[in-house]
Amino acid sequence: MFVKMEFSIMDAKSSYKGKVLVAGATGKTGQWVVKRLQHYGVPVKVLVRSEEKARIFGGSVEVAVGHVQDSNAVAAAVKGCDAVISALGSSSFSGEASPSEVDRDGVIRLADEAVKAGVAHFGLVSSIAVTKWFHPLNLFAGVLFMKHAGEEHVRELFSGEGRSYTIVRPGGLKDGEPMQFRLHVDQGDRIWNGSTNRSDVAELLVLSLWNPKARNRTFEVINEAEELQDTLNPYYEKLAG
Numbered sequence: 523m524f525v526k527m528e529f530s531i532m533d534a535k536s537s538y539k540g541k542v543l544v545a546g547a548t549g550k551t552g553q554w555v556v557k558r559l560q561h562y563g564v565p566v567k568v569l570v571r572s573e574e575k576a577r578i579f580g581g582s583v584e585v586a587v588g589h590v591q592d593s594n595a596v597a598a599a600v601k602g603c604d605a606v607i608s609a610l611g612s613s614s615f616s617g618e619a620s621p622s623e624v625d626r627d628g629v630i631r632l633a634d635e636a637v638k639a640g641v642a643h644f645g646l647v648s649s650i651a652v653t654k655w656f657h658p659l660n661l662f663a664g665v666l667f668m669k670h671a672g673e674e675h676v677r678e679l680f681s682g683e684g685r686s687y688t689i690v691r692p693g694g695l696k697d698g699e700p701m702q703f704r705l706h707v708d709q710g711d712r713i714w715n716g717s718t719n720r721s722d723v724a725e726l727l728v729l730s731l732w733n734p735k736a737r738n739r740t741f742e743v744i745n746e747a748e749e750l751q752d753t754l755n756p757y758y759e760k761l762a763g
């Protein structure tokens with residue numbers, strides 16, 4: 523009997539066999555990225571600053587220890603991975619967790635080493651308002667400027683042949699389970715405020731590994747209304763390249 527095999531996102535999902543490096547995995551969004559990858563059975567490697575902190579994963583992931591400032595550690599982390607999802611984020615005005623060190627140079631270093639290692643896809647958590655130089659958030663060591671520079675580098679490197687990127691720009695991040703809200707997505711950085719769950723940002727980036735509509739897309743996301751979702755895949759249908 524001949525059974526017609528049609529491509530569907532479901533087929534792609536179940537057939538995704540790549541290993542994914544999560545940078546910033548011990549952060550609040552990063553932990554959700556790990557959880558959602560594991561939900562779909564995707565093998566995970568994490569880049570963490572502290573081996574002790576990696577104990578939260580209970581041995582369920584491969585661990586690479588290092589700071590994103592250390593090219594050798596980053597190169598070792600991306601080795602053998604098919605995709606990288608960065609949920610890195612700065613938390614101090616200066617030093618190794620500053621916006622210039624993490625959101626700009628850290629993301630740039632991660633992308634550079636990923637390309638050298640043959641990584642095919644890069645997912646990045648950015649922010650709404652990254653293009654607004656006069657936004658008050660830039661008072662925090664130019665954090666939006668820094669994020670935008672990181673974004674630009676990822677777009678440049680990963681839009682090349684055989685590679686892809688997905689950049690999610692969320693509003694204010696909240697905790698909570700995924701798929702509890704109908705989302706509003708937009709492009710062109712036109713959203714000034716709003717919030718969304720870290721878990722949905724994670725879900726969108728995980729889906730971007732196999733959803734062809736997510737290839738080379740940059741978009742903003744905020745919650746629209748409380749409403750259970752079966753999947754976040756349809757939000758990718760609305761996006762332009």
Ligand SMILES: NC(=O)c1ccc[n+]([C@@H]2O[C@H](COP(=O)([O-])OP(=O)(O)OC[C@H]3O[C@@H](n4cnc5c(N)ncnc54)[C@H](OP(=O)(O)O)[C@@H]3O)[C@@H](O)[C@H]2O)c1
Pocket residue numbers: 545546547548549550551552570571572575588589590591609610611612613618619623624628647648649650692693694695696720
């Ligand atoms: N908060 C908001 O409302 C909001 C809104 C829009 C966008 N965002 C962005 O969304 C992203 C995720 O936010 P979040 O709240 O989940 O962040 P988070 O909890 O602060 O996590 C940040 C992660 O980055 C890691 N990190 C920082 N410096 C590092 C370094 N030098 N080397 C290696 N790892 C380093 C941290 O490691 P440790 O665990 O070791 O500290 C942590 O795992 C960030 O880029 C943030 O700017 C946030």
